[in-house]
Amino acid sequence: MRDNKSFSIKFNLEDGRSPDRTPTRRMLSDMKGIYLDNKASEEMLGNGDKCIYEFFELGIPEKSSDLAFGTTILYSGKVGNEFFMTKGHFHKKLQTAEVYYCTKGHGYLLMEDPEGKTEIQEMTPGISVYVPPNFAHRSINISDTEPLIMFFVFRADAGHDYKTIETQGFRKLVIERNGKPDIIDNPKWKE
């Protein structure tokens, strides 16, 4: 990544993949304790590890003047009755926004601020979502068949705080109930 030089990168609109770069992969084994149903998670792992999602990190300089961007490819599936989702994170610089643009699939963007306010936005192709500063965010794929593909942009110095969510979880979860997504309180959430 050269400073102050333009560049272009292809991210296929249909599948989010890039012929130019290698994505970071999050496997089920990377997400221990993130899903509600530990037993279901262990059982799935017993049958072999599984890629839950992939995303691109372009190595943009971490400066407030700069923007980092890429796609996330979140696969379809469930752990127990909980839909496949990303780990979710706060920005280290809490006061920085993020923008998503969904090009394929069907999902939710779940957001939560440190004071416990929850927001959720549905994503279908063509839907852009504004994630305000101060909100942790997680994507959830609620399609039975299709990956969820999103283009994202955030201030390049925002940073990622995964720890807070790994430790306490989100206050809300999205599970399948009677064949439909249902937003429930997270029984494992801890302050």
Place this chain on the structure above:
Amino acid sequence: MRDNKSFSIKFNLEDGRSPDRTPTRRMLSDMKGIYLDNKASEEMLGNGDKCIYEFFELGIPEKSSDLAFGTTILYSGKVGNEFFMTKGHFHKKLQTAEVYYCTKGHGYLLMEDPEGKTEIQEMTPGISVYVPPNFAHRSINISDTEPLIMFFVFRADAGHDYKTIETQGFRKLVIERNGKPDIIDNPKWKE
């Protein structure tokens, strides 16, 4: 636009339009002196005004913690032999980047810094372009038939300086020559 509240907006991937918002329209009459061939421009205007491009302004608070975003719809056509293009601008806060994601059409993103360095990136569906801080940027539609559709994101406090480009122009222009786009020096460019 409420502060610190998420929202979603639809921007159709195919045509860039939004059922939720009204775009800002740039007519040929808004672009006097921007195209090289004034006579061709006046002749076109004589046959009635014409929308060259449209884009969305969402009224995001102009804060460094925030991101502004939307789509640009740049129509297909030429003024003389110069392809339809946006006015182009620097950011008022020069040291802020921008990101484009092309979802439809075929075009160029032309960039130029105050010292005269020119960069150009080709855009087709799925191509994202990183516009570095310090660079003026202009989109150019080189398709004979299709609109050029781009999703864009920039830091919400970046601001727009249109004046510099209106006064001196870009150092390069894109014209059609022998049925193909050609990047030439702008004979009207002035320091």
